[in-house]
Amino acid sequence: MDGDVGFNKLYYWLHSADPDTTTVIGGSATPGLSLNELVELSKSPESTQAAFQFNDIKFNLGSAQGNPKLRETIAATYTHELSHLSPAEVIVTNGTTGANHIVHQSFLKPGDHIICQYPIYGPCIEEPEHIGCDISYIHLDPENNWHLDLKQLEALMRPGKTKLIMLNNPVNPTGTHFSTEVQEDLIKLCKKNDVVLHCDEIFHPLFHTSDVPNSFIERHDLDYEKVVVTSSLSKSYGLSGVRIGWIATRSAHLRKAFMSYRVMSCSSVSLIDEAIATEALSPRCRSGILDKHLALARKNISLIQAFVDKHKDSCDWVPPTAGAVGFVRFKDPHTGAAVDDVEFCKQLFESRNVLLAPATLCFEFGELKDAFRGRVRMHFTTTTGNLQKGLQLLDEFLEETEREATNANGHAKL
C-alpha cells in the first residue's frame, strides 16, 4: 500500500493532534451514543432496554449474510408505498468501509473503466485506483452549488466498457446532495449503458432543507437492478463503534459476487453489534436518533452561516443541504484570492489548536490540481459546544491575521 494516499492524509491529519488539547472541527461523525442514550431516545425505553440484554447470548458465529432480523430491519428503512426491499437483498458488513471494500474488490479488476464523482470521500477513488482501474472523473461544479452535469457524465461513458459509476450522496465533502431529478437521470443513464451505479450513502438520510429525496435503492420504479447502495450506523446514527454497515442491491448476480468475497474475508459479524443495530434502526429508535442529529445539524449550520456572514470578505460556502460537513472557502479579504488551504490550516492549528481538513491535502487526487484551493471541510454534526469553540478560535485567528495583514500593508506604505 502506498503511504502517500489521500485518505490516509485525511485520517492522519485529523489524528495528528492530541485530542485533549485540540478542537477538531474537520471530522464527520455525529457524537457517539451509548446504550443508555439509545434507551432514552427510544419511544419504548423498556423494549429497547430489553433488547440490550446480552448476558445469556451464546457467542456462536452468526449468519453468513447477516442476522435475518437485522436485514429485515434494514430493508424496512428503505420500504414504503413506492419502494420495496427484501431482507434477502441486504448484506450486512463491517461498516460502510467493509461494504465498499467488498463491492470494489469483488467487482472491479485491473483496467476496468469507472467514473467517479469528484470531490468524493477518498477511499472511493483510492481503492479502485489500487485495484488498477482506469478512472474518469465527473466534476461537481463549484460555481453552481456542486451540481452534477449529466451531459458531461454521459460524455465520459464508454459504451460496453464502463463498469461502474461511483457516487457519494449526500456528498462528502461539499454537504450538497443530488436532487430527485438528477437521481432519476443518473439511474436511467446507468440503465441505458448497463453500468453499475454504486452510491455510498453513509450520510443518508441527513437532509437539512425541505428537499428530502429517496435513497437510490428506493427508486424501484425505475426498474434497474444494478443499483448498489452502501451505508452504516457511523455518521447518521452516532454509532461508529458499532461496526454495522450494509450493501443493498436488487441484483442477485452482484450479491452472489459480493457474498463470495465476503465469506472469504470476513465471515459473520458481531452478534452484539447486530442486536444493537437492529434496535437502533427499528421504528422504536430510528426517528428519535435521526431527529436529534437533524436538530443538531440545523443549529450548527446556522452558527457556521452566521460566521460566514460575519466574515464575508474572508470566506464563503455553498450552504449545506445534506450530510454532516460543508466546504468553506477562505480567501484574502483584499484580493478575494483563495488562500493556500493547507498553510491556512497549519497556521490555524499552530496558533489556536483548531483542526479543519484542508481540501488540497485531503480531497485532491491526481486529476485536476488546485481544484479546491482555499477550501476546508468543516463539520456541523459535531457537538454545538465544540463547534462554537472552534468558530470562536477561528474568529480570533481571522481577526489576528487581518490585523497583521493591515499592519504589514501599513508598514509597506511608509
Add this chain to the structure above:
Amino acid sequence: MVKIEPFALEIWMDKFEKDCKYNIAETCCASISLDKLQELSEDKTTTILPSSKILNYGAIRGSESLRGNLSRLYSAKTGNPLPAENILITPGAIAANHLFLYSFVGPGDHVICHYPTYQQLYSIPESLGAEVDLWKAKSEKNWIPDIEELKSLIKPNTKLIIINNPNNPTGAVLPKTLLQNLIDVASTRSPPITILSDEVYRPVFHSISPMDAEFPPSILSMGYRNAVSTGSMSKAYSLAGIRTGWIASRNPDIIETCAQARDYTTISVSQLDEQVAAFALSPSTIHALLSRNIQLAKTNLSILAKFVDRHDDICSWVSPKAGTTAFVRFHREGNAIDSAEFCKRLLDKTGVLFAPGKESFGDDFEGYVRIGYVCETEVLKGGLDKTKVWLRKEFDDIPLAA
C-alpha cells in the same frame, strides 16, 4: 472481478448448521455467554458491557486493554516482550488473515502454503494473483510436512510461507524443531521469506505437554523478525460471536502496512466486542476459561477416540494433539467412501453434521470427514450415538469415492 474460489467449507456450514441437531462440524470450543464468562472469572464486579460507554470509533488500532492483554500473552516465557503497538485488532482471524494477505501479496509473488488447511489461506493468495504451491502433509507421516519438500518448493520469488499450527483439520502440531528448520530456511534466503502462522487454535494443547521438548512456541517467540501470527477469540476462548481477532508481528513495518490497508477494510473494530475480549483475556479470567476448554477437549477427545476405535474396521485417523478438529477417514476395505454423500446422508437421517473432507480441504481427502469435537459433551455423545446406529444400518450403502 477478483476471482475467488468458492469457500466450500463455509458454504457447507452456512447451509446446514442452523438446522442440524448435532453440530459436530464447527470448530470452536463450546461457545459461552457473558454470564458464564463472569462465572468463570475471579472478577465478579466489573461490568463487562458498560451501557454508558460511548459507541464512537474508539482507539482505531484496538483498545489499549485488549492489546495490552495480548501483548502479555505473546510476551510470556520469552526473553523478549512483544509491545502492544505490534498488535492490530481485526474482526476475527479470518479478517486478520485476509488483511495481512491483502496488504502483503500480489501478482508475481510466490506463496507456499501448508496443506491441508483452512481454504482461505491458499485461496486468497491465489485470488490476489500470486503463484501458490502447497506444502503437503500426509497421514502416513502423522500430518507433519517434510522440511526437505519445503526446500524443494522454494523459488527466487518466494515471498511468503503460510502454516497453520495447531492444524485445522488434522489437529497436528508442527513441532518446535520443524519450526526452527522452517525459520532457518526462510531467514537465509535473500530477501528473507516471511512466515505467516495462523495460530487460531493456540493454545488448545490437550494432548501435548508444554514440558515436551517439541512443544511449539508461537512463531513470534522463536527469534525471527519476519514472522506474523494471527489468532482470535473464536476457538480457544469460546467467543466466536464477538468477532475479535488480531495480527501480531515483531516487524513494525508489517504492522504499519496492515494498519494502512485496514483503513480500507474495516477502520476500527466493535467497541463492545473489545470489552468482552479484554475481559476474557485478563489475568482474572483467562486461566479458568482456558482450563475449562482444555478439560472439555480432553474429555471429548477420549469419547471420540473410543468411537474411532470401536469402528476401526471402517475408519482410521491420526489422533489430534491439539486444537478442536479431528480428520477421520472412512473406508470400505481400505477404499475411501464418498465423503460428501456420507455427510449428506448422515445429516439427513440423523441430524448429525460433519464437514466433508474432500469438498472442504481438497481432492486428496476423499473419504475424510472433519469432526469438531470440542462442542458440549452431551452434543458429542448424542451425535456419535446416532452416528453409530446409522453406520450399522447404512454404511454399506454409501458409495465409494469415484
